[in-house]
Amino acid sequence: MKPVKVGVLGLGTVGGGTVNVLKRNAAEIARRAGREIIITRASAKDLNKQRICDTQGIALTTDPYEIINDPEIEIVLELIGGAGPVKDMVLKAIENGKHVVTANKSLIALHGNEIFAKAGEKGVIVAFEAAVAGGIPIIKAIREGLSGNQIEWLAGIINGTGNFILTEMRDKGRDFADVLAEAQALGYAEADPTFDVEGIDAGHKLTILASIAFGIPLQFDKVYTEGITKITRTDVEYAEQLGYRIKHLGIARKTPEGIELRVHPTLIPERRLIANVNGVMNAVLVKGDAVGPTLYYGAGAGAEPTASSVVADVIDVVRALTSDPENRVPHLAFQANALVDIPVLPADMFRTAYYLRLNAEDKPGVLAEVTRILAEHQISIEAISQKVPLNNETSVPIIILTQITLEKEMNAAIAEIEALKTVSGKVNRIRLETLG
Amino acid sequence: MKPVKVGVLGLGTVGGGTVNVLKRNAAEIARRAGREIIITRASAKDLNKQRICDTQGIALTTDPYEIINDPEIEIVLELIGGAGPVKDMVLKAIENGKHVVTANKSLIALHGNEIFAKAGEKGVIVAFEAAVAGGIPIIKAIREGLSGNQIEWLAGIINGTGNFILTEMRDKGRDFADVLAEAQALGYAEADPTFDVEGIDAGHKLTILASIAFGIPLQFDKVYTEGITKITRTDVEYAEQLGYRIKHLGIARKTPEGIELRVHPTLIPERRLIANVNGVMNAVLVKGDAVGPTLYYGAGAGAEPTASSVVADVIDVVRALTSDPENRVPHLAFQANALVDIPVLPADMFRTAYYLRLNAEDKPGVLAEVTRILAEHQISIEAISQKVPLNNETSVPIIILTQITLEKEMNAAIAEIEALKTVSGKVNRIRLETLG
Numbered sequence: 001m002k003p004v005k006v007g008v009l010g011l012g013t014v015g016g017g018t019v020n021v022l023k024r025n026a027a028e029i030a031r032r033a034g035r036e037i038i039i040t041r042a043s044a045k046d047l048n049k050q051r052i053c054d055t056q057g058i059a060l061t062t063d064p065y066e067i068i069n070d071p072e073i074e075i076v077l078e079l080i081g082g083a084g085p086v087k088d089m090v091l092k093a094i095e096n097g098k099h100v101v102t103a104n105k106s107l108i109a110l111h112g113n114e115i116f117a118k119a120g121e122k123g124v125i126v127a128f129e130a131a132v133a134g135g136i137p138i139i140k141a142i143r144e145g146l147s148g149n150q151i152e153w154l155a156g157i158i159n160g161t162g163n164f165i166l167t168e169m170r171d172k173g174r175d176f177a178d179v180l181a182e183a184q185a186l187g188y189a190e191a192d193p194t195f196d197v198e199g200i201d202a203g204h205k206l207t208i209l210a211s212i213a214f215g216i217p218l219q220f221d222k223v224y225t226e227g228i229t230k231i232t233r234t235d236v237e238y239a240e241q242l243g244y245r246i247k248h249l250g251i252a253r254k255t256p257e258g259i260e261l262r263v264h265p266t267l268i269p270e271r272r273l274i275a276n277v278n279g280v281m282n283a284v285l286v287k288g289d290a291v292g293p294t295l296y297y298g299a300g301a302g303a304e305p306t307a308s309s310v311v312a313d314v315i316d317v318v319r320a321l322t323s324d325p326e327n328r329v330p331h332l333a334f335q336a337n338a339l340v341d342i343p344v345l346p347a348d349m350f351r352t353a354y355y356l357r358l359n360a361e362d363k364p365g366v367l368a369e370v371t372r373i374l375a376e377h378q379i380s381i382e383a384i385s386q387k388v389p390l391n392n393e394t395s396v397p398i399i400i401l402t403q404i405t406l407e408k409e410m411n412a413a414i415a416e417i418e419a420l421k422t423v424s425g426k427v428n429r430i431r432l433e434t435l436g
Numbered sequence: 437m438k439p440v441k442v443g444v445l446g447l448g449t450v451g452g453g454t455v456n457v458l459k460r461n462a463a464e465i466a467r468r469a470g471r472e473i474i475i476t477r478a479s480a481k482d483l484n485k486q487r488i489c490d491t492q493g494i495a496l497t498t499d500p501y502e503i504i505n506d507p508e509i510e511i512v513l514e515l516i517g518g519a520g521p522v523k524d525m526v527l528k529a530i531e532n533g534k535h536v537v538t539a540n541k542s543l544i545a546l547h548g549n550e551i552f553a554k555a556g557e558k559g560v561i562v563a564f565e566a567a568v569a570g571g572i573p574i575i576k577a578i579r580e581g582l583s584g585n586q587i588e589w590l591a592g593i594i595n596g597t598g599n600f601i602l603t604e605m606r607d608k609g610r611d612f613a614d615v616l617a618e619a620q621a622l623g624y625a626e627a628d629p630t631f632d633v634e635g636i637d638a639g640h641k642l643t644i645l646a647s648i649a650f651g652i653p654l655q656f657d658k659v660y661t662e663g664i665t666k667i668t669r670t671d672v673e674y675a676e677q678l679g680y681r682i683k684h685l686g687i688a689r690k691t692p693e694g695i696e697l698r699v700h701p702t703l704i705p706e707r708r709l710i711a712n713v714n715g716v717m718n719a720v721l722v723k724g725d726a727v728g729p730t731l732y733y734g735a736g737a738g739a740e741p742t743a744s745s746v747v748a749d750v751i752d753v754v755r756a757l758t759s760d761p762e763n764r765v766p767h768l769a770f771q772a773n774a775l776v777d778i779p780v781l782p783a784d785m786f787r788t789a790y791y792l793r794l795n796a797e798d799k800p801g802v803l804a805e806v807t808r809i810l811a812e813h814q815i816s817i818e819a820i821s822q823k824v825p826l827n828n829e830t831s832v833p834i835i836i837l838t839q840i841t842l843e844k845e846m847n848a849a850i851a852e853i854e855a856l857k858t859v860s861g862k863v864n865r866i867r868l869e870t871l872g
Contacts, residue, residue: 032769034771147468319764326758
């Protein structure tokens, strides 16, 4: 068969990595796909910039639309990123009947519903394996590998920067701000780290995972996000003493009342495999009703890990070129007309366990007051421990682990505890999941 | 579209689990596949036997060929197991133009080349996700998810019984024979445990994984297998002291000289995620040139985890019913005409590190002799430690970790060490992999 001609938009980290992998592994890829896949054109903002890839044999342009409108190009790789002008490029490529492969999580999370609807009309594929967890084939695993299951929940370490920071805090007893500065110097974290440390990036990825797990539309605006900026060394150490690690998780769970979509720091038992995923690595734990828990681990970012997913998508598309558009793997794992708008729960209705840390005066009766408040809100205590006051402090840290409770009740109880005269400052609250 | 009619051969653990999952999740599966998938017929040896599944609505027979020859059946699920009469059933189903889904590792490992050739001629699919690592979608991950990579090596815990035994030995300081007896009582291990503990079962699975990773024919007869029967509590404990766990791994590695295919007990650093895969769980670590290391973890056996993979295959087949047979995902990940017969290396040519345990007389000069022999065989020592003799023993255990060396040299060195007058008994040798 004739080679498939591919056009690449963007020659940065992911674009450059993709060019390198497609060139280096061309022979192996042709052995798999049954035909050659060649990049004939690529666009970049600045053609004089130093690249990580060799662009020999590739016609370069600064205008992405030259590629999008080129009738010879069958597959467009959108590797520019961001949800700005890129959306129109992707829609135009679809309009032109081209298949699209993208690594763009915010594009899919924010505009995926519109993009997939358009792709459905035109009978083309928009593939996005690289948008979540870099090189881990997690989209394929959930969408196809676990397709016989009802997915009950999933929990993922899906932001490498955040995991690097938490790992360093634990392993080396360092402070958040200190590690963040290093991550920025190493290039793991952006100059504006908000997307990473506040959970926005993880929220985009969780939006996508939840959609393919439960067959619901993409709805990033309903994801609860809480960052890791308030995690202290103290909490990391207390968690450790109790047999837990603190990880920044994206969690999607189907409950009888609706779906929980939440990104937040979470205590998880250290014996869980996912608690031992360290540094910039990603992992996603998926619980299906038939298969039980399964875990997928690998590099969540970087030029070639991301390219690995982009190229896998390209090969999938090449295989589907001759297929019946009505009988392909649906974009969001479920048939477009079978997506169900199950309600996404507000944070008040989350059900989870908690770690609480509060500072109380070293006086009799304080514990009695705190436990009375928890009991009044139907919150059962799993463990409680009073720490030795440091130096000359008159207040003592109290650590409480609760059983699973309604978040609304927990918030009300915390407000009452904070109002106690014997308790100083805020109650530090971190959610806890056993992931059992 | 009309429902797809499926026939099931075998209603034991996997067959029963598959019936249960396909029935329970019928609505969810139809939302994904775009049409109903129904089991209309099933065969079993004894129709009066108690089943784990509800067979209402399914026409039962004792003759598998009634199903294989039924023109209404589009997909045959071979869930009988074993490589005996089942081979003819699968070939006949293919001959009749039916797609086949099987969970049968020995069938694929021993007769896959013939089966896939026949399937290729007839333009049908033979899917076998459930044949390796139960519910983990590892075949799909390697074959499709990592298709942009050159796979460099993979290492898997792919026999749950063996891993259960090694986990118990480590966690509870128990002996091999004792744990094996319990595993048999619990139903994890067969009455004849040879397949599990001698690495035959893992060898079948490794054969399949290696084929889809490297694009080589299936060749079980070239797999080196070594069981876990000689692993002692002592070795488990010494490994632990050195920061390692002993796991029974299936390893496939591409080297410039050829391919290593080996199943054997292996010391691996305890900080590796795969070292922390415990009990009956399975995990496969795959190293691709672009993606780096990725890991896949989940239940390696059991009715519903295995059914999860069977049903996923069925849905894949349903989606491919309308596709061009020439442009499907190839059975062994690479186009049938692109498989390459790379030589499989004999054990003598393996390159790996080693853990050695030997008993030496407590006399000066013994260590000098042992290290001289290793040096003469170009074997570098990574660590050496002499243990305190127990009770009144006059010999002392010596533990040596070597760097990577040629197995042939190691065997020669061991023979010379065993011939030393100051060394008593055999040298206990366990391979060591850092999996870095």
